[in-house]
Amino acid sequence: MNADAWIALALSLKVAGYATAINLLLGTAVGFALARWRFPGRELLDALLTLPMVLPPTVLGYYLLVLLGKRGWLGGWLHEQLGITLIFSWQGAVIAASVVAFPLVLKSARAAFENVDPQLERAARVLGLSEAAVFMRVSLPMAWRGILAGVLLAFARALGEFGATLMVAGSIPGQTQTLSIAVYEAVQAGQDASANTLVLITSLSCIAVLLSARWLAPQRSAA
Amino acid sequence: MPSPRHRLLSAAVCALLAGCTLLARAADLTVSAASSLSNAFRELAPAFEARHPGTRLLLNFAASDALLAQIAKGAPVDVFAAADQESMDRAEAQGLLARGSRRNFATNRLVLVTPAQGGLALTALAELRQPAVRRIALGKPEGVPAGRYARAALQAAQLWEALEPKAVYAQNVRQALDYVARGEVEAGLVYASDALAQQGKVQARFSVATATPIRYPAAITTVGAGSANAAVAGQFLAYLLSPAGQAVLARHGFLPP
Numbered sequence: 001m002n003a004d005a006w007i008a009l010a011l012s013l014k015v016a017g018y019a020t021a022i023n024l025l026l027g028t029a030v031g032f033a034l035a036r037w038r039f040p041g042r043e044l045l046d047a048l049l050t051l052p053m054v055l056p057p058t059v060l061g062y063y064l065l066v067l068l069g070k071r072g073w074l075g076g077w078l079h080e081q082l083g084i085t086l087i088f089s090w091q092g093a094v095i096a097a098s099v100v101a102f103p104l105v106l107k108s109a110r111a112a113f114e115n116v117d118p119q120l121e122r123a124a125r126v127l128g129l130s131e132a133a134v135f136m137r138v139s140l141p142m143a144w145r146g147i148l149a150g151v152l153l154a155f156a157r158a159l160g161e162f163g164a165t166l167m168v169a170g171s172i173p174g175q176t177q178t179l180s181i182a183v184y185e186a187v188q189a190g191q192d193a194s195a196n197t198l199v200l201i202t203s204l205s206c207i208a209v210l211l212s213a214r215w216l217a218p219q220r221s222a223a
Numbered sequence: 224m225p226s227p228r229h230r231l232l233s234a235a236v237c238a239l240l241a242g243c244t245l246l247a248r249a250a251d252l253t254v255s256a257a258s259s260l261s262n263a264f265r266e267l268a269p270a271f272e273a274r275h276p277g278t279r280l281l282l283n284f285a286a287s288d289a290l291l292a293q294i295a296k297g298a299p300v301d302v303f304a305a306a307d308q309e310s311m312d313r314a315e316a317q318g319l320l321a322r323g324s325r326r327n328f329a330t331n332r333l334v335l336v337t338p339a340q341g342g343l344a345l346t347a348l349a350e351l352r353q354p355a356v357r358r359i360a361l362g363k364p365e366g367v368p369a370g371r372y373a374r375a376a377l378q379a380a381q382l383w384e385a386l387e388p389k390a391v392y393a394q395n396v397r398q399a400l401d402y403v404a405r406g407e408v409e410a411g412l413v414y415a416s417d418a419l420a421q422q423g424k425v426q427a428r429f430s431v432a433t434a435t436p437i438r439y440p441a442a443i444t445t446v447g448a449g450s451a452n453a454a455v456a457g458q459f460l461a462y463l464l465s466p467a468g469q470a471v472l473a474r475h476g477f478l479p480p
Contacts, residue, residue, distance in 0.1 A: 185363065
Protein backbone atom coordinates (compact mmCIF):
# COMPACT_ATOMS: atom_id res chain seq x y z
CA MET A 1 0.00 0.00 0.00
CA ASN A 2 2.81 2.41 0.86
CA ALA A 3 4.36 1.87 -2.56
CA ASP A 4 0.98 2.65 -4.14
CA ALA A 5 0.75 5.85 -2.14
CA TRP A 6 4.15 7.03 -3.39
CA ILE A 7 3.20 6.14 -6.96
CA ALA A 8 0.02 8.19 -6.55
CA LEU A 9 2.06 11.10 -5.16
CA ALA A 10 4.53 10.93 -8.06
CA LEU A 11 1.63 10.87 -10.52
CA SER A 12 -0.06 13.84 -8.80
CA LEU A 13 3.18 15.83 -9.00
CA LYS A 14 3.65 14.91 -12.67
CA VAL A 15 0.08 15.87 -13.60
CA ALA A 16 0.18 19.10 -11.58
CA GLY A 17 3.63 19.93 -12.97
CA TYR A 18 2.56 19.62 -16.61
CA ALA A 19 -0.70 21.44 -15.94
CA THR A 20 1.19 24.28 -14.28
CA ALA A 21 3.69 24.54 -17.14
CA ILE A 22 0.84 24.73 -19.67
CA ASN A 23 -0.95 27.35 -17.59
CA LEU A 24 2.21 29.38 -17.11
CA LEU A 25 2.50 29.80 -20.90
CA LEU A 26 -1.18 30.03 -21.84
CA GLY A 27 -2.31 31.97 -18.77
CA THR A 28 0.45 34.55 -19.13
CA ALA A 29 -0.17 34.96 -22.86
CA VAL A 30 -3.95 35.30 -22.57
CA GLY A 31 -3.64 37.43 -19.43
CA PHE A 32 -1.34 39.80 -21.33
CA ALA A 33 -3.70 39.91 -24.30
CA LEU A 34 -6.69 40.69 -22.09
CA ALA A 35 -4.76 43.38 -20.21
CA ARG A 36 -3.31 45.14 -23.26
CA TRP A 37 -5.58 44.66 -26.24
CA ARG A 38 -9.03 46.15 -26.52
CA PHE A 39 -11.41 44.17 -28.67
CA PRO A 40 -15.15 43.57 -28.67
CA GLY A 41 -16.18 40.75 -26.34
CA ARG A 42 -13.06 41.10 -24.21
CA GLU A 43 -14.95 40.89 -20.92
CA LEU A 44 -17.10 38.06 -22.25
CA LEU A 45 -13.94 36.11 -23.14
CA ASP A 46 -12.55 36.80 -19.68
CA ALA A 47 -15.78 35.54 -18.10
CA LEU A 48 -15.79 32.39 -20.26
CA LEU A 49 -12.18 31.61 -19.40
CA THR A 50 -12.88 32.17 -15.71
CA LEU A 51 -15.83 29.74 -15.78
CA PRO A 52 -13.78 26.69 -14.71
CA MET A 53 -13.19 28.41 -11.37
CA VAL A 54 -16.90 28.69 -10.59
CA LEU A 55 -18.44 25.73 -12.44
CA PRO A 56 -18.88 22.51 -10.46
CA PRO A 57 -16.04 20.09 -11.35
CA THR A 58 -18.62 17.54 -12.45
CA VAL A 59 -19.95 19.97 -15.07
CA LEU A 60 -16.41 20.57 -16.33
CA GLY A 61 -15.74 16.85 -16.29
CA TYR A 62 -18.85 16.26 -18.36
CA TYR A 63 -17.92 18.97 -20.88
CA LEU A 64 -14.44 17.47 -21.21
CA LEU A 65 -15.82 13.94 -21.53
CA VAL A 66 -18.19 15.03 -24.29
CA LEU A 67 -15.48 17.06 -26.02
CA LEU A 68 -12.53 14.69 -25.68
CA GLY A 69 -14.33 11.34 -25.70
CA LYS A 70 -13.95 8.96 -28.62
CA ARG A 71 -17.29 10.20 -29.92
CA GLY A 72 -16.64 13.83 -29.00
CA TRP A 73 -15.83 16.18 -31.88
CA LEU A 74 -12.27 16.88 -30.75
CA GLY A 75 -11.56 13.46 -29.21
CA GLY A 76 -13.09 11.72 -32.22
CA TRP A 77 -10.86 13.65 -34.60
CA LEU A 78 -7.74 12.99 -32.50
CA HIS A 79 -8.60 9.32 -32.34
CA GLU A 80 -9.23 8.91 -36.06
CA GLN A 81 -6.48 11.14 -37.44
CA LEU A 82 -3.70 10.64 -34.92
CA GLY A 83 -4.75 7.59 -32.94
CA ILE A 84 -4.64 9.59 -29.71
CA THR A 85 -7.00 8.66 -26.88
CA LEU A 86 -7.12 11.17 -24.04
CA ILE A 87 -9.80 9.57 -21.87
CA PHE A 88 -8.32 7.26 -19.21
CA SER A 89 -4.81 8.57 -19.79
CA TRP A 90 -2.60 10.73 -17.61
CA GLN A 91 -2.58 13.27 -20.42
CA GLY A 92 -6.35 13.49 -19.97
CA ALA A 93 -5.76 14.15 -16.28
CA VAL A 94 -3.32 16.94 -17.25
CA ILE A 95 -5.97 18.55 -19.45
CA ALA A 96 -8.58 18.37 -16.69
CA ALA A 97 -6.17 19.85 -14.13
CA SER A 98 -5.04 22.55 -16.59
CA VAL A 99 -8.57 23.67 -17.37
CA VAL A 100 -9.54 23.78 -13.70
CA ALA A 101 -6.45 25.74 -12.64
CA PHE A 102 -6.24 28.02 -15.69
CA PRO A 103 -8.33 30.93 -14.32
CA LEU A 104 -6.00 31.28 -11.33
CA VAL A 105 -3.05 32.11 -13.61
CA LEU A 106 -5.16 34.13 -16.04
CA LYS A 107 -6.65 36.35 -13.33
CA SER A 108 -3.35 37.07 -11.60
CA ALA A 109 -1.50 37.58 -14.90
CA ARG A 110 -4.11 40.01 -16.20
CA ALA A 111 -4.11 41.98 -12.96
CA ALA A 112 -0.30 41.98 -12.86
CA PHE A 113 0.01 43.28 -16.44
CA GLU A 114 -2.66 45.91 -15.83
CA ASN A 115 -0.61 47.17 -12.89
CA VAL A 116 2.46 47.73 -15.06
CA ASP A 117 2.70 51.47 -15.79
CA PRO A 118 2.10 51.90 -19.56
CA GLN A 119 4.44 54.92 -19.43
CA LEU A 120 7.38 52.60 -18.82
CA GLU A 121 6.47 50.46 -21.81
CA ARG A 122 6.08 53.57 -23.96
CA ALA A 123 9.45 54.82 -22.79
CA ALA A 124 11.03 51.50 -23.77
CA ARG A 125 9.47 51.74 -27.22
CA VAL A 126 10.70 55.32 -27.64
CA LEU A 127 14.17 54.07 -26.77
CA GLY A 128 13.92 51.70 -29.72
CA LEU A 129 12.99 48.33 -28.22
CA SER A 130 10.88 45.98 -30.34
CA GLU A 131 7.46 44.86 -29.06
CA ALA A 132 8.90 41.48 -28.07
CA ALA A 133 11.77 43.12 -26.23
CA VAL A 134 9.36 45.47 -24.43
CA PHE A 135 7.42 42.43 -23.25
CA MET A 136 10.46 40.41 -22.21
CA ARG A 137 12.45 43.23 -20.62
CA VAL A 138 9.80 45.54 -19.19
CA SER A 139 6.27 44.14 -18.91
CA LEU A 140 7.10 40.57 -17.91
CA PRO A 141 9.75 41.36 -15.25
CA MET A 142 7.41 43.91 -13.66
CA ALA A 143 4.40 41.57 -13.69
CA TRP A 144 6.40 38.49 -12.73
CA ARG A 145 5.60 38.48 -9.03
CA GLY A 146 1.85 38.58 -9.58
CA ILE A 147 2.07 35.84 -12.21
CA LEU A 148 4.17 33.65 -9.93
CA ALA A 149 1.60 33.96 -7.14
CA GLY A 150 -1.09 32.77 -9.55
CA VAL A 151 1.09 29.95 -10.83
CA LEU A 152 1.72 28.61 -7.34
CA LEU A 153 -2.00 28.71 -6.56
CA ALA A 154 -2.65 26.93 -9.84
CA PHE A 155 -0.12 24.24 -8.93
CA ALA A 156 -1.84 23.68 -5.58
CA ARG A 157 -5.24 23.58 -7.27
CA ALA A 158 -4.01 21.13 -9.91
CA LEU A 159 -2.48 18.93 -7.20
CA GLY A 160 -5.83 18.70 -5.42
CA GLU A 161 -7.99 18.36 -8.55
CA PHE A 162 -10.49 15.55 -8.15
CA GLY A 163 -13.91 15.78 -9.77
CA ALA A 164 -13.14 16.56 -13.41
CA THR A 165 -10.06 14.30 -13.34
CA LEU A 166 -12.04 11.35 -12.05
CA MET A 167 -14.61 11.77 -14.82
CA VAL A 168 -12.10 12.22 -17.63
CA ALA A 169 -9.19 10.03 -16.59
CA GLY A 170 -10.89 7.48 -14.39
CA SER A 171 -9.01 5.80 -11.61
CA ILE A 172 -6.35 3.47 -12.98
CA PRO A 173 -3.69 2.73 -10.35
CA GLY A 174 -0.28 3.91 -11.51
CA GLN A 175 -1.69 5.65 -14.58
CA THR A 176 -4.42 8.06 -13.62
CA GLN A 177 -5.02 7.42 -9.93
CA THR A 178 -3.77 10.65 -8.36
CA LEU A 179 -3.48 11.18 -4.62
CA SER A 180 -6.90 12.80 -4.20
CA ILE A 181 -8.56 10.01 -6.18
CA ALA A 182 -6.67 7.34 -4.20
CA VAL A 183 -7.98 8.92 -0.96
CA TYR A 184 -11.53 8.79 -2.29
CA GLU A 185 -11.13 5.17 -3.38
CA ALA A 186 -9.70 4.12 -0.03
CA VAL A 187 -12.53 5.80 1.93
CA GLN A 188 -15.18 4.35 -0.39
CA ALA A 189 -13.76 0.87 0.07
CA GLY A 190 -13.62 1.33 3.83
CA GLN A 191 -9.80 1.00 3.87
CA ASP A 192 -9.16 3.48 6.65
CA ALA A 193 -5.48 2.56 7.12
CA SER A 194 -4.70 3.38 3.47
CA ALA A 195 -6.78 6.54 3.69
CA ASN A 196 -4.81 7.66 6.74
CA THR A 197 -1.47 7.16 4.96
CA LEU A 198 -2.71 8.96 1.86
CA VAL A 199 -4.19 12.00 3.61
CA LEU A 200 -0.99 12.33 5.65
CA ILE A 201 1.12 12.31 2.48
CA THR A 202 -1.28 14.77 0.81
CA SER A 203 -1.24 17.15 3.76
CA LEU A 204 2.56 17.05 4.01
CA SER A 205 2.98 17.69 0.27
CA CYS A 206 0.62 20.66 0.47
CA ILE A 207 2.58 22.11 3.39
CA ALA A 208 5.75 21.62 1.33
CA VAL A 209 4.14 23.48 -1.61
CA LEU A 210 3.09 26.36 0.62
CA LEU A 211 6.52 26.62 2.23
CA SER A 212 8.30 26.57 -1.13
CA ALA A 213 5.82 29.19 -2.35
CA ARG A 214 6.98 31.48 0.44
CA TRP A 215 10.59 30.66 -0.31
CA LEU A 216 10.23 31.18 -4.10
CA ALA A 217 8.16 34.35 -3.97
CA PRO A 218 10.24 37.55 -3.93
CA GLN A 219 10.22 39.23 -0.53
CA ARG A 220 7.76 42.10 -0.34
CA SER A 221 10.21 44.24 1.68
CA ALA A 222 12.78 44.00 -1.11
CA ALA A 223 10.44 45.77 -3.55
CA MET B 224 -31.24 48.58 15.01
CA PRO B 225 -30.83 45.85 12.37
CA SER B 226 -30.87 47.11 8.81
CA PRO B 227 -33.61 45.92 6.41
CA ARG B 228 -31.01 43.86 4.61
CA HIS B 229 -30.10 42.05 7.83
CA ARG B 230 -33.74 41.37 8.54
CA LEU B 231 -34.23 39.99 5.09
CA LEU B 232 -31.19 37.77 5.54
CA SER B 233 -32.35 36.39 8.89
CA ALA B 234 -35.82 35.80 7.47
CA ALA B 235 -34.23 33.85 4.62
CA VAL B 236 -32.14 31.80 7.06
CA CYS B 237 -35.22 31.02 9.17
CA ALA B 238 -37.15 29.97 6.09
CA LEU B 239 -34.27 27.74 5.05
CA LEU B 240 -34.05 26.10 8.48
CA ALA B 241 -37.81 25.57 8.56
CA GLY B 242 -37.59 24.07 5.08
CA CYS B 243 -34.89 21.64 6.20
CA THR B 244 -36.95 20.56 9.19
CA LEU B 245 -39.90 19.89 6.91
CA LEU B 246 -37.67 17.87 4.60
CA ALA B 247 -36.66 15.42 7.34
CA ARG B 248 -40.02 14.11 8.46
CA ALA B 249 -40.37 11.23 10.89
CA ALA B 250 -41.86 8.93 8.24
CA ASP B 251 -38.87 9.23 5.91
CA LEU B 252 -37.30 5.86 5.30
CA THR B 253 -33.71 6.08 4.09
CA VAL B 254 -32.71 3.19 1.86
CA SER B 255 -29.08 2.75 0.79
CA ALA B 256 -29.06 0.54 -2.28
CA ALA B 257 -26.45 -0.80 -4.69
CA SER B 258 -26.06 1.23 -7.90
CA SER B 259 -27.38 -1.60 -10.04
CA LEU B 260 -30.72 -1.30 -8.22
CA SER B 261 -31.19 2.38 -9.07
CA ASN B 262 -33.75 2.14 -11.89
CA ALA B 263 -35.73 -0.64 -10.21
CA PHE B 264 -35.85 1.07 -6.80
CA ARG B 265 -36.81 4.42 -8.32
CA GLU B 266 -39.83 2.67 -9.80
CA LEU B 267 -40.53 0.75 -6.60
CA ALA B 268 -40.49 3.86 -4.41
CA PRO B 269 -43.70 5.58 -5.60
CA ALA B 270 -45.56 2.26 -5.58
CA PHE B 271 -44.48 1.59 -2.00
CA GLU B 272 -45.32 5.16 -0.95
CA ALA B 273 -48.78 4.82 -2.49
CA ARG B 274 -49.41 1.72 -0.36
CA HIS B 275 -48.12 3.41 2.79
CA PRO B 276 -49.48 6.96 2.81
CA GLY B 277 -47.39 9.37 4.87
CA THR B 278 -44.11 7.52 4.31
CA ARG B 279 -41.50 8.68 1.90
CA LEU B 280 -38.50 6.75 0.62
CA LEU B 281 -35.17 8.55 0.48
CA LEU B 282 -32.98 6.55 -1.89
CA ASN B 283 -29.20 6.65 -1.73
CA PHE B 284 -27.32 4.82 -4.48
CA ALA B 285 -23.61 3.94 -4.62
CA ALA B 286 -21.35 0.91 -4.77
CA SER B 287 -22.23 -1.50 -1.95
CA ASP B 288 -18.89 -1.03 -0.17
CA ALA B 289 -19.26 2.75 -0.28
CA LEU B 290 -22.72 2.42 1.28
CA LEU B 291 -21.29 0.09 3.91
CA ALA B 292 -18.54 2.61 4.72
CA GLN B 293 -21.18 5.32 5.16
CA ILE B 294 -23.31 3.14 7.45
CA ALA B 295 -20.25 2.10 9.48
CA LYS B 296 -19.47 5.81 10.00
CA GLY B 297 -22.95 6.39 11.39
CA ALA B 298 -25.00 7.50 8.37
CA PRO B 299 -28.72 7.57 9.30
CA VAL B 300 -29.70 4.71 7.02
CA ASP B 301 -32.69 2.44 7.78
CA VAL B 302 -32.38 -0.24 5.09
CA PHE B 303 -29.26 -1.52 3.32
CA ALA B 304 -29.62 -3.39 0.01
CA ALA B 305 -26.33 -4.74 -1.35
CA ALA B 306 -25.26 -6.41 -4.58
CA ASP B 307 -23.27 -9.21 -2.97
CA GLN B 308 -23.17 -11.31 0.17
CA GLU B 309 -19.62 -10.21 1.02
CA SER B 310 -20.49 -6.57 1.74
CA MET B 311 -23.56 -7.65 3.73
CA ASP B 312 -21.44 -10.17 5.66
CA ARG B 313 -19.08 -7.38 6.58
CA ALA B 314 -21.99 -5.20 7.72
CA GLU B 315 -23.20 -8.08 9.86
CA ALA B 316 -19.72 -8.71 11.30
CA GLN B 317 -19.51 -5.04 12.31
CA GLY B 318 -22.85 -5.31 14.11
CA LEU B 319 -24.57 -2.85 11.77
CA LEU B 320 -27.61 -5.00 10.99
CA ALA B 321 -30.73 -5.72 13.01
CA ARG B 322 -30.55 -9.42 13.87
CA GLY B 323 -32.72 -11.67 11.74
CA SER B 324 -33.77 -8.96 9.27
CA ARG B 325 -31.48 -10.06 6.42
CA ARG B 326 -33.27 -11.40 3.31
CA ASN B 327 -32.19 -12.23 -0.24
CA PHE B 328 -34.61 -10.51 -2.60
CA ALA B 329 -33.17 -10.86 -6.13
CA THR B 330 -30.52 -12.54 -8.25
CA ASN B 331 -28.70 -11.32 -11.31
CA ARG B 332 -26.28 -12.43 -14.02
CA LEU B 333 -22.95 -11.02 -15.10
CA VAL B 334 -22.75 -10.21 -18.83
CA LEU B 335 -20.12 -8.94 -21.19
CA VAL B 336 -21.27 -5.77 -22.93
CA THR B 337 -19.83 -3.84 -25.86
CA PRO B 338 -20.96 -0.54 -27.39
CA ALA B 339 -24.07 -1.17 -29.50
CA GLN B 340 -22.72 0.85 -32.42
CA GLY B 341 -19.61 -0.64 -33.94
CA GLY B 342 -18.94 -2.89 -30.96
CA LEU B 343 -16.92 -6.08 -31.40
CA ALA B 344 -19.05 -9.22 -31.72
CA LEU B 345 -17.29 -11.04 -28.89
CA THR B 346 -18.43 -14.53 -28.04
CA ALA B 347 -16.10 -15.66 -25.24
CA LEU B 348 -14.00 -14.16 -22.47
CA ALA B 349 -10.76 -15.38 -24.08
CA GLU B 350 -11.44 -13.07 -27.04
CA LEU B 351 -10.84 -10.12 -24.74
CA ARG B 352 -7.11 -10.82 -25.18
CA GLN B 353 -7.15 -9.64 -28.81
CA PRO B 354 -5.46 -6.26 -29.38
CA ALA B 355 -8.69 -4.74 -30.73
CA VAL B 356 -9.92 -4.77 -27.14
CA ARG B 357 -7.83 -2.00 -25.62
CA ARG B 358 -9.81 -1.23 -22.48
CA ILE B 359 -12.25 -3.23 -20.37
CA ALA B 360 -14.47 -1.44 -17.87
CA LEU B 361 -15.27 -3.15 -14.60
CA GLY B 362 -16.08 -2.04 -11.09
CA LYS B 363 -13.14 -1.59 -8.78
CA PRO B 364 -12.89 -5.01 -7.09
CA GLU B 365 -11.93 -3.44 -3.73
CA GLY B 366 -15.18 -1.53 -3.50
CA VAL B 367 -17.66 -2.69 -6.11
CA PRO B 368 -19.36 -6.12 -5.99
CA ALA B 369 -19.71 -6.25 -9.80
CA GLY B 370 -15.95 -5.76 -9.99
CA ARG B 371 -15.39 -8.61 -7.55
CA TYR B 372 -17.62 -10.93 -9.58
CA ALA B 373 -15.84 -9.87 -12.78
CA ARG B 374 -12.36 -10.39 -11.36
CA ALA B 375 -13.30 -13.78 -9.93
CA ALA B 376 -14.74 -14.84 -13.30
CA LEU B 377 -11.62 -13.73 -15.17
CA GLN B 378 -9.39 -15.43 -12.60
CA ALA B 379 -11.38 -18.65 -12.94
CA ALA B 380 -10.87 -18.44 -16.72
CA GLN B 381 -7.10 -17.93 -16.21
CA LEU B 382 -7.36 -14.56 -17.95
CA TRP B 383 -6.91 -12.08 -15.12
CA GLU B 384 -3.15 -11.66 -15.46
CA ALA B 385 -3.40 -11.07 -19.20
CA LEU B 386 -6.37 -8.70 -18.97
CA GLU B 387 -5.57 -6.72 -15.82
CA PRO B 388 -3.51 -4.12 -17.75
CA LYS B 389 -6.57 -3.38 -19.88
CA ALA B 390 -8.88 -2.85 -16.92
CA VAL B 391 -10.45 0.54 -16.28
CA TYR B 392 -11.90 0.58 -12.79
CA ALA B 393 -15.23 2.30 -12.20
CA GLN B 394 -16.57 3.68 -8.92
CA ASN B 395 -19.72 1.64 -9.32
CA VAL B 396 -21.20 -0.70 -11.89
CA ARG B 397 -23.22 2.06 -13.55
CA GLN B 398 -20.07 4.04 -14.27
CA ALA B 399 -18.56 0.97 -15.96
CA LEU B 400 -21.77 0.72 -17.99
CA ASP B 401 -21.54 4.40 -18.93
CA TYR B 402 -17.96 3.97 -20.18
CA VAL B 403 -19.21 1.26 -22.54
CA ALA B 404 -22.29 3.25 -23.58
CA ARG B 405 -20.08 6.22 -24.52
CA GLY B 406 -17.79 3.97 -26.52
CA GLU B 407 -14.76 4.88 -24.41
CA VAL B 408 -13.97 1.21 -23.80
CA GLU B 409 -14.38 -1.75 -26.11
CA ALA B 410 -15.96 -4.01 -23.51
CA GLY B 411 -17.30 -4.05 -19.98
CA LEU B 412 -18.46 -6.55 -17.38
CA VAL B 413 -21.75 -5.52 -15.81
CA TYR B 414 -25.00 -7.09 -14.66
CA ALA B 415 -27.64 -8.25 -17.12
CA SER B 416 -30.03 -5.74 -15.51
CA ASP B 417 -27.57 -2.90 -16.26
CA ALA B 418 -27.33 -3.90 -19.92
CA LEU B 419 -31.12 -3.68 -20.03
CA ALA B 420 -31.04 -0.18 -18.52
CA GLN B 421 -28.85 1.09 -21.41
CA GLN B 422 -30.52 -0.92 -24.15
CA GLY B 423 -29.73 0.63 -27.51
CA LYS B 424 -26.39 1.98 -26.36
CA VAL B 425 -24.81 -1.23 -25.16
CA GLN B 426 -25.10 -4.74 -26.49
CA ALA B 427 -24.94 -7.73 -24.13
CA ARG B 428 -22.80 -10.30 -25.96
CA PHE B 429 -22.80 -13.28 -23.61
CA SER B 430 -23.36 -14.31 -20.01
CA VAL B 431 -20.33 -14.80 -17.83
CA ALA B 432 -20.42 -17.65 -15.33
CA THR B 433 -19.64 -16.58 -11.76
CA ALA B 434 -18.22 -18.86 -9.10
CA THR B 435 -20.64 -17.52 -6.48
CA PRO B 436 -24.23 -16.78 -7.53
CA ILE B 437 -25.09 -13.07 -7.72
CA ARG B 438 -27.63 -12.75 -4.92
CA TYR B 439 -28.86 -9.41 -3.56
CA PRO B 440 -29.39 -9.25 0.22
CA ALA B 441 -31.27 -6.49 2.08
CA ALA B 442 -31.47 -5.87 5.83
CA ILE B 443 -32.62 -3.35 8.39
CA THR B 444 -29.74 -1.50 10.02
CA THR B 445 -29.41 -1.26 13.80
CA VAL B 446 -30.06 2.48 13.40
CA GLY B 447 -33.28 1.76 11.50
CA ALA B 448 -34.39 -0.92 13.95
CA GLY B 449 -33.91 1.45 16.88
CA SER B 450 -35.88 4.31 15.31
CA ALA B 451 -39.55 5.06 14.69
CA ASN B 452 -38.97 3.70 11.18
CA ALA B 453 -38.51 0.08 12.28
CA ALA B 454 -42.00 -1.01 11.26
CA VAL B 455 -41.88 0.75 7.87
CA ALA B 456 -38.43 -0.70 7.22
CA GLY B 457 -39.87 -4.19 7.78
CA GLN B 458 -42.75 -3.38 5.43
CA PHE B 459 -40.30 -2.26 2.77
CA LEU B 460 -38.38 -5.56 2.96
CA ALA B 461 -41.66 -7.45 2.78
CA TYR B 462 -42.66 -5.36 -0.24
CA LEU B 463 -39.40 -6.26 -2.02
CA LEU B 464 -40.33 -9.94 -1.70
CA SER B 465 -44.04 -9.45 -2.47
CA PRO B 466 -45.38 -10.29 -5.97
CA ALA B 467 -45.75 -6.56 -6.73
CA GLY B 468 -42.16 -5.79 -5.74
CA GLN B 469 -40.81 -8.83 -7.56
CA ALA B 470 -42.72 -7.81 -10.71
CA VAL B 471 -40.95 -4.43 -10.76
CA LEU B 472 -37.58 -6.08 -10.20
CA ALA B 473 -38.28 -8.59 -12.98
CA ARG B 474 -39.16 -5.75 -15.37
CA HIS B 475 -35.69 -4.31 -14.74
CA GLY B 476 -33.95 -7.58 -15.51
CA PHE B 477 -33.58 -9.08 -12.04
CA LEU B 478 -34.35 -12.73 -11.39
CA PRO B 479 -36.25 -14.05 -8.34
CA PRO B 480 -34.15 -14.80 -5.21
